[in-house]
């Protein structure tokens with residue numbers, strides 16, 4: 340017996356076909372669509388009971404399909420699918436009238452259960468023993484949606500809180516202590532924060548810690564990666580648009596600033612934002628207001644802004660690629676996270692942290708690292724910073740599973756450096772053709788680099804090690820091009 344009519348809209352072909360097959364095997368009649376624009380046309384005339392749609396799609400997105408159902412007073416109940424990271428967009432879909440959401444990656448059984456419960460509600464709404472009318476549908480669905488959001492969010496929020504609890508940012512170095520102190524000081528203010536540092540140093544982690552340690556923690560934290568979204572889309576992502584603002588704008592859409600109301604917005608890779616959008620962002624920072632694309636109504640925003648970049652904004656300013664006024668507005672509270680090689684004291688404790696984590700996740704039981712392996716890790720430069728260290732540890736745990744990690748187990752790049760060093764040290768024969776002055780400069784340079792690396796780059800300490808004045812050291816560094 341046919342259980343109901345389902346339309347599935349998903350731009351990933353294999354998910355679409357597997358899900359369609361699964362629901363068909365379980366008694367539903369399924370119309371799969373890879374093209375959301377075509378789905379929109381089909382939705383109107385085919386009397387579907389249930390719509391299952393992906394949220395992020397080119398052309399027409401899932402939210403627009405949900406809005407279309409409302410606008411056309413269709414009976415169809417909408418279910419949206421979205422990644423764990425875009426929970427907030429699932430919630431806004433629920434607010435726009437979606438019946439339910441499913442977080443990716445999902446189990447097919449989970450989808451089936453959700454479709455079954457949508458069918459149950461659908462029949463309930465159509466049955467004769469309750470009064471008909473749209474208000475009833477709206478009320479019933481709202482109640483279902485609210486319950487779901489409240490239930491899931493308590494679970495989700497406590498999971499998130501745990502994940503971004505301050506204690507989960509590991510660091511014993513002086514540099515990280517300063518970062519912690521800054522987070523603590525600014526978290527519960529409204530100040531705009533600019534987090535800087537190389538790739539993989541933990542900028543996003545810090546941004547999240549700021550949000551989850553502020554009084555806005557129960558409101559959304561909306562993340563926007565300004566570098567990953569094409570310029571043409573970024574504007575509508577940030578500010579939203581009014582129905583009819585451009586071809587394809589079939590209904591009004593809220594931007595991320597509005598979705599973040601009462602909470603925080605994290606503008607990642609802000610250095611990649613186009614000049615044109617920088618002007619608009621500046622206005623949000625100055626006036627706390629903006630208009631949706633194609634709209635004339637000024638919308639006030641109550642949102643905390645946290646921005647991050649791995650580029651040197653000062654340099655971009657002097658190259659005229661980043662507006663100076665915006666830079667000053669963003670840089671109210673700067674938090675700089677130094678690269679891992681400049682705070683090597685953090686390496687052992689991070690290793691332990693990631694080791695415990697990876698053991699737990701992979702049900703493995705690596706006890707630790709041999710002295711030699713630890714030494715190689717301590718001396719490695721980590722161009723990919725903490726993320727690279729985390730990956731190395733995870734890979735070792737997965738590959739070895741128990742016992743100790745020895746130096747041979749480490750990725751080759753780690754111990755080949757050791758070998759290079761050894762070769763370098765043997766090459767002490769003097770190339771007299773270079774001339775006396777060059778040789779002395781080279782020797783001086785080596786000494787200074789060694790002293791600086793032993794003192795984590797703190798010049799006053801390096802000067803002490805070398806038994807010279809700090810100013811002398813700085814002069815020498817300038818002369819030798821060591822800045």
Ligand SMILES: Nc1ncnc2c1ncn2[C@@H]1O[C@H](COP(=O)(O)OP(=O)(O)OP(=O)(O)O)[C@@H](O)[C@H]1O
Pocket residue numbers: 507508509510536537538539540541542543544545649725726729
């Ligand atoms: N101090 C830390 N303690 C524990 N984990 C950390 C720490 N710093 C970074 N990590 C972990 O390293 C990874 C990279 O961190 P994150 O994504 O915050 O870096 P990022 O600076 O935003 O990098 P990118 O510039 O590439 O976006 C994450 O998995 C994060 O959990």
Ligand SMILES: [Mg+2]
Pocket residue numbers: 542543607
């Ligand atoms: Mg990041």
